[in-house]
Amino acid sequence: MTDGVASVLESGLQAGVELPSSCRNGTCRECMCRLISGNVRYRIDWPGLSADEKAVGWFLPCVAIARSDLQIEQPLAQAR
Ligand code: FES
Structure with missing residues (x-):
């Protein structure tokens, strides 16, 4: 389900920031951020x-x- 452009979750992983996630298709809400x-x-x-x-x-x-550019809030984010 990609359009060739990285999602915010994928971009975070590439930059060494791990956000909570599960389904990765917009259903489970595990990754919700502000x-x-x-x-x-x-x-x-x-x-x-x-x-x-x-x-x-x-x-x-x-x-x-x-x-x-984004500024987001996710207390469970972890730097890798
Ligand atoms: S990981 Fe984002 S909604 Fe499930």
């Missing part, structure tokens, strides 16, 4: 988030593509 600044688009039409969750900045990095 977007502090920046913009993303999604690989899928209906990522598993409610409109209210999106409105306050939650996003799913496994299916999100960065459209700008």
